[in-house]
Amino acid sequence: MFKTVIGLEIHAQLSTPTKAFCSCPADTFGDTENTAICPVCTGQPGTIPVLGEETVRLSVMSALALNCQVSEISCFDRKNYFYPDLPKGYQITQYFRPLARNGFIEVRVGNGRKSHIRINRIHIEEDAGKTIHEGASSISASGKQGGTLVDLNRCGIPLVEIVTEPDITSSREARLAMESIRDILRYIGVCTGDMEKGALRCDANISVINTRNGQSSNRVEVKNINSFRFVEKALDYEYKRITQAMKDGKEVVKETRTWDLASKTTITMRKKEEESDYRYFPEPDLPPLRITGSYLEEVKKMLPELPDEKIDRFMRDYALPEHDAVVLVSDKELSGFFEETVKVTQRPKEVSNWLTGDLLRILKERDMTVGQSELVPDHIVDLLRLLDSRTISISVAKEIFSECVRLGKMPSNIVEEKGLQQVDDEEEIESAIRQAMKDNPKAVDQYRAGKKAVLSYFIGAVMRRTKGRADPAVAGSVARRLLEDD
Ligand SMILES: [Zn+2]
Secondary structure (H helix, E strand, O other), X not given: OEEXXXXXXXXXXXXXXXXXXXXXXOOOOOOOOOOOOOOOOOOOOOXXXXXXXHHHHHHHHHHXXXXXXXXXXXXXXXXXXXXXXXXXXXXXXXXXXXXXXXXXXXXXXXXXXXXXEEEEXXXXXXXXXXXXXXXXXXXXXXXXXXXXXXXXXXXXXXXXXXXXXXXXXXXXXXXXXXXXXHHHHHXXXXXXXXXXXXXXXXXXXEEEEEOOOOOEOOOEEEXXXXXXXXXXXHHHHHHHHHHHHHHOOOOOOOEEEEEEOOOOEEEEEEEOOOXXXXXXXXXXXXXXXXXXXXXXXXXXXXXXXXXXXXXXXXXXXXXOOHHHHHHHHOOHHHHHHHHHHHHHHXXXXXXXXXXXXXXXXXXXXXXXXXXXXXXXXXXXXXXXXXHHOOOOOHXXXXXXXXXXXXXXXXXXXXXXXXXXXXXXXXXXXXXHHHHHHHHOHHHHHXXXXXXXXXXXHHXXXXXXXXXXXXXXXXXXXXXXXXXHHX
């Protein structure tokens, strides 16, 4: 038997207007290379970093939302290493005295169960730039083939690094923990959580213990994972690789690996460096950061209701199943829309069905958010009313709903314009069935010979003739009557 031990280090980009230590813009995604830079963030001699206020506020908010104890005094340090995208030759971080410690999150693992994952520390640090490896087919300015370019736009962008304890016991739980941290940071507005734009990424540490003999493998780190799916896949792959090595009596090398998209495996990046390799020492250009009690209180007041509390409240106050509550709450805007609509209709489960089913599907197809759509709560109120009065059938309701989302028209207006009122005129249904019987006498014979499933053919024919406006139950009973009588 093998037991998995996983810890995560999550890097989240803070949504500040400026970089951590200069006044360059922090939102540089899509900008031309090396345009959002200045002497400070490119580390030119004689420049002095100045800590931005928003960087402090957003990182303190993150710490509070993750139930951490915020240190009264925290300090900045230099993490030294050489890399072309790091012009200073060091990264400013908080090593010896981090901003906050000893937090936790409660991760929902399904069936109402929560798993308690401790957070070791949260610290502030700056991001590095980016190297762009040109293919061999490109020609550089000097006429050479290929080469590497450097983009320093990301240098100095403020990050919080969130380090969990190794409390995670499966790849799925690692994914859920990462999602849950992303949701929390998005809720409190400190990070967009946009992984495609590099606003959130994660390193995962994994080791495996053989429970029979107590032997533990070395720890392997998978670096720079930028998708929830990949964190799960990379850890699954590592678990298999490590347990196989242990079974074969081979040593698991302590190293840093990376998820390779093409081969769907992890590959060696480098042998794991020791912390001492970075020669950390205090950053002499930045004074210690002091967080007073009154400042903490002020920031606490800015914290909105957090996702976990909201899920509990949705289950309690609206009697929603956990799954509905989790889906609604995972999108703050959607959960707000849900509450607004329920205020008017008082029918939470039906509203939730429309939002978590049809709405999310349409939004996904059109790659938009609920706020970008044309849907307003009144549309759903109107739609439910039309269904209650049996003015429209459920299939027509679905069609109308999609138009509300796209065009913002009132359902009753769409019904009026297009004449979509439900056909409960039995005569019209009857004539549709008689026509179908005439068109397909074989089906009639089959039904009369006892093949009752053929009934659905006649219901379908009615729905086609009435363009989905007939009530299928009525169509069924009329068809049965005609087929059995005549
Ligand atoms: Zn700058």
